[in-house]
Amino acid sequence: MQALTRHMSPGWLLVAPFFLVVVAFYLGPLVNILWLSVTEPQPGLGNYAQLFTSDSLARILWTTLRTCAITTVFSVAIGYCLAYAMVHAHQRNQNVMLTLLLISFWISVLVRTFAWLMLLGHGGLVNDGLAAAGVIDRPIRFMRNELGVLIGMVHYMVPYAVLPLLANMQTLDNRVMAASRNLGASGPQTFWRIYLPLTLPGLVASSLLVFILSLGFYVTPAILGGGKVLMVAEYISVQLLVTLKWGTAAMLGTLMLIGVLALLWIMTRFMQLSAVFGGGAAR
Amino acid sequence: MKPGLFARLNRVGAWMALLFLVLPALIAIPVSLTPKRFLSMPEGEYSLRHFHNLFTSPEWLSSFAQSGIIAASTATLAGTLGTLCAIGLWRVTSRYSEMVRAFLLLPLIIPQIISAMVFYRLLVPIGLIDSFPGLIIAHTVLATPMVLITVSASLANFDPKLEQASRNLGASNWTTMRRVILPQIKPGVFAGALFAFILSWDEIVVTLFISKFNVYTLPRRMWNGIRENTDPTVAAAAVVLIAITLAAFVIHALVARARARAAAQKE
Numbered sequence: 001m002q003a004l005t006r007h008m009s010p011g012w013l014l015v016a017p018f019f020l021v022v023v024a025f026y027l028g029p030l031v032n033i034l035w036l037s038v039t040e041p042q043p044g045l046g047n048y049a050q051l052f053t054s055d056s057l058a059r060i061l062w063t064t065l066r067t068c069a070i071t072t073v074f075s076v077a078i079g080y081c082l083a084y085a086m087v088h089a090h091q092r093n094q095n096v097m098l099t100l101l102l103i104s105f106w107i108s109v110l111v112r113t114f115a116w117l118m119l120l121g122h123g124g125l126v127n128d129g130l131a132a133a134g135v136i137d138r139p140i141r142f143m144r145n146e147l148g149v150l151i152g153m154v155h156y157m158v159p160y161a162v163l164p165l166l167a168n169m170q171t172l173d174n175r176v177m178a179a180s181r182n183l184g185a186s187g188p189q190t191f192w193r194i195y196l197p198l199t200l201p202g203l204v205a206s207s208l209l210v211f212i213l214s215l216g217f218y219v220t221p222a223i224l225g226g227g228k229v230l231m232v233a234e235y236i237s238v239q240l241l242v243t244l245k246w247g248t249a250a251m252l253g254t255l256m257l258i259g260v261l262a263l264l265w266i267m268t269r270f271m272q273l274s275a276v277f278g279g280g281a282a283r
Numbered sequence: 284m285k286p287g288l289f290a291r292l293n294r295v296g297a298w299m300a301l302l303f304l305v306l307p308a309l310i311a312i313p314v315s316l317t318p319k320r321f322l323s324m325p326e327g328e329y330s331l332r333h334f335h336n337l338f339t340s341p342e343w344l345s346s347f348a349q350s351g352i353i354a355a356s357t358a359t360l361a362g363t364l365g366t367l368c369a370i371g372l373w374r375v376t377s378r379y380s381e382m383v384r385a386f387l388l389l390p391l392i393i394p395q396i397i398s399a400m401v402f403y404r405l406l407v408p409i410g411l412i413d414s415f416p417g418l419i420i421a422h423t424v425l426a427t428p429m430v431l432i433t434v435s436a437s438l439a440n441f442d443p444k445l446e447q448a449s450r451n452l453g454a455s456n457w458t459t460m461r462r463v464i465l466p467q468i469k470p471g472v473f474a475g476a477l478f479a480f481i482l483s484w485d486e487i488v489v490t491l492f493i494s495k496f497n498v499y500t501l502p503r504r505m506w507n508g509i510r511e512n513t514d515p516t517v518a519a520a521a522v523v524l525i526a527i528t529l530a531a532f533v534i535h536a537l538v539a540r541a542r543a544r545a546a547a548q549k550e
Contacts, residue, residue, distance in 0.1 A: 009376070009377065010374070010456065011370070011374030012371060014367040014370050014371025014374070015375070017367060017368070018364040018365065018427055019368070019387065022424060025405055025420060025421075025424050026389070026390055029400075033397075033400055078300050084293055085294045085298075088290060100304065101304065103528070103529070104308075106528050107308050108502070108521075109485070110485070110506060110509065110524075111311060111521040111524050114518070115310045116307060118518075125310060125324065155304065187287040191289070216394020216397065218396050219487060223510070233394065237399075240400065241492070249400065250400070253397045256394055256397060257394075260392070
């Protein structure tokens with residue numbers, strides 16, 4: 001024991017409590033779920049074979065991937081525009097923008113989903129407003145279809161898209177852009193050939209982060225989709241709470257986990273995770 | 284360099300994006316003031332009856348209290364575990380420390396639906412499903428990485444020489460921690476605990492799986508209200524939640540400002 005303590009930094013003793021909590025209360029059951037995916041209802045790869053035999057499962061996976069991809073494109077585009085404006089704004093405006101962004105980040109996802117329900121519903125404000133303005137004569141169907149889910153998801157994801165981009169753009173050396181202008185490049189040329197390539201790590205990190213978060217997103221698709229837009233997360237919950245098929249749920253959870261971890265790994269090649277989550281390991 | 288057309292268009296776009304982010308939530312305010320019994324926009328007449336209902340109904344009040352208890356316990360536990368862990372990881376200089384840190388952040392980044400399955404598997408065999416301890420354990424595991432991040436950020440600005448000085452002057456590990464390290468990282472600890480509180484207060488996905496009748500948190504009641512989509516009390520609850528969010532935001536901003544001022548004084 002003494003030999004052990006001599007070789008081990010005493011810091012590990014402080015890490016130990018949470019480490020043990022995570023191993024016992026998180027990793028343990030997680031491994032159990034991975035195990036279930038190949039043993040429930042009978043041992044073997046039966047659950048995974050469903051992926052190739054079940055049409056509904058294939059449709060759900062396709063819906064999930066498509067919705068996540070579209071959400072990522074829109075969130076990152078809006079996020080890029082926001083981050084760009086923020087780093088180029090005056091200090092005071094920058095503070096106001098950051099405050100607004102963080103407020104939207106902090107408002108409960110349930111409150112925001114409820115708000116979209118009120119805005120997009122049949123007698124909702126958006127349809128009433130458009131009808132009153134004479135733009136449409138029949139209400140547009142926003143709810144219980146992919147359009148509503150996409151609006152709600154993009155709205156939730158934009159702040160997540162902005163944060164890595166902002167971290168990336170703030171480290172850029174503005175003299176590089178000034179040099180490009182001095183050498184005779186136009187504004188757009190400087191943007192497309194200098195600025196955009198320099199922000200590529202931020203763009204990749206931001207896209208991956210939004211995609212990862214979208215993959216497992218449950219609340220907004222479940223409420224705004226109204227059962228019509230079935231994504232993996234909601235399907236898992238149905239398997240668990242209604243049909244009690246742990247095998248299928250565990251298989252889908254395993255797939256999602258592998259996907260998320262793979263994307264995270266790619267993400268760390270472009271940006272330190274801690275930079276994305278607020279500068280943890282700067283030391 | 285004057286901003287070009289592109290930059291100006293972009294700036295307008297950015298402000299519109301910000302309005303798109305912030306404004307929709309405000310619709311809860313008029314809806315909560317409707318005099319009618321169903322979810323609707325008020326037309327000329329306003330009423331506070333739904334707020335009255337929110338603050339007198341035993342169900343809603345009990346949900347507020349339950350969420351408060353769970354979130355406060357989570358913030359305390361996560362604050363303690365996360366702070367210890369962050370200091371520990373900061374002290375060890377090992378090639379494993381970054382791996383351990385990444386591993387400990389996993390509960391935050393793994394999709395909540397998977398965490399929901401995890402905690403369901405954990406709590407059913409030990410009989411803690413649908414109980415306060417069960418929810419507090421689950422929320423603490425999810426929220427501690429948050430504290431780990433904020434405290435680590437505080438520690439990154441902390442000069443390790445101060446710790447060495449304290450030890451050279453004969454202070455024990457414990458005294459150094461209590462009198463030298465903790466006062467320096469207090470803002471990070473408070474911010475982390477606040478994040479942990481909010482995370483727990485807001486948590487719905489895991490909660491949906493591991494609670495049923497005995498524990499009925501505020502998000503759980505809102506979820507039901509939103510799914511039923513009739514009773515405007517849910518709009519009143521949404522307004523109260525927005526108000527709480529803004530209050531938490533102000534507290535957080537004040538803490539951050541105090542931290543910045545402390546840093547400025549040190550210069």
